[in-house]
Amino acid sequence: MKKLNVIESIGRYTLLMQKVFSRPEKMRIYYTRIMQEMEALGLNSIGLTAIISVFIGSAVTLQMAITLESPFIPQFMIGYATREVMILEFSSTVVALILAGKVGSNIASEIGTMRITEQIDALEIMGVNSASYLILPKIVATVFFFPFLAIFSMLIGIAGGYGMAEITGIMNPMEYIDGLRYYFYVDEIWYALVKMAFFAYFITSISAYCGYYAKGNSLEVGKASTKAVVVSSIVIMICNLVLTQLIRT
């Protein structure tokens, strides 16, 4: 029975996406909506991303400094390890998981509330493709904006690590910078950005799906919101593995 539910959900999700990506009514309206969503979902997430990134960057540097304390390991390896952690996994995967919590629940509860208060029905009655009108701008906004959040997270996280080295004196800051430059490949950044774009798509579309098919009352909207975060997080982890295998090997 559960297996059937999963298959049914995938089917409904696919049909919803077909509706979402059908030709928009009027591009100008969509452009305005995309800008609004970029502000709501992207710009408003900068603060959270910055706070988490700076603390994780600092903590990673601290952990590396403690763990790699050996006369056989050069100090610049701490900067190198911090950079790799921040670029390869933290700024994309972990930030995406955090955004799944913030943005995902926001999208699911917003669309879910619109569903139970008949706002979506009102759009349908007007002849509007409600799925496309409500969801497409969110997807475009996040797929475009989240990679910038990833770049921002990388910079802030690495700066956090530098700050930790500078403030605590746990290592020589110049060695930290040497580590950052050690074996640096731009491809790693591209890999992180591609991953983030995929994660953005899944967070937004899955959360929108959960909200769009919510029914009943506010309790159900809450459940849809929780489901959106849980499913998005699982999909992010699976997608991370698949993309790493595909791109990095």
Place this chain on the structure above:
Amino acid sequence: MIKAENIVKSFDGRTVLNDITVEFGTGQTNLIIGRSGSGKTVLLKSLVGLHDVDEGAIYYDDVCFSKLDFKARKAIRRDVGMIFQGGALLDASTVAENVKLPLDLFTEQSEEEKMERVNLCLKRVNLDNAHKLYPSELSGGMVKRAAIARAIVMNPRYLFCDEPNSGLDPQTSIVIDNLIHDITKEYNITTIINTHDMNSVMEIGEKIVFIYEGNKWWEGSKDDILHAENRELDDFVFASAMAKRAKGIK
């Protein structure tokens, strides 16, 4: 004119609408009445296409609406306005933006022309000063009036209202009823109102259809309803002990 022919609708094997045939005329206020859970909202939502019927057909004038696909329905939907029970205004948009939305999406009018139309509609529902207010800042009656303005902004030929008076005090209810009635006459619209408010029935009910347990039980005008010899209808219309005594029902 809107016509339903032998429509049947079930949910999970439970029949909610059972073989309903009814016709709603143009330029008059048609009321669907019935107890809560009788199937009147399902009937209204089936007529407007939010539920697909299992059997039967729905006609908008001569067009069989229930047989049309999504694209073809879209053309007719431009002629449809609907007022939902809770107003269903978009929370993130102001009153003016809510009313302007259909114009933004479906017309090529300039911004000035659109705003002129929005102002006209808001003035028609006595909401001249509410352009910049958000739905959360409006009273219940104002929400309903804004919803009416949005429903009429595209000059609809068909207007559907799902319990437009719910949650309103009797005086505001009469204001809303009269507004819908006047707009119906003014623009010669086919208006269908779903209600269980007897004040509305007696005030504006030109054609009344009584739904009982998913069946069309009775139809007539507001003058007929007082003298109808129908046990279930009497129980509904004269629900209070005082009203029963007035009609001499035991």
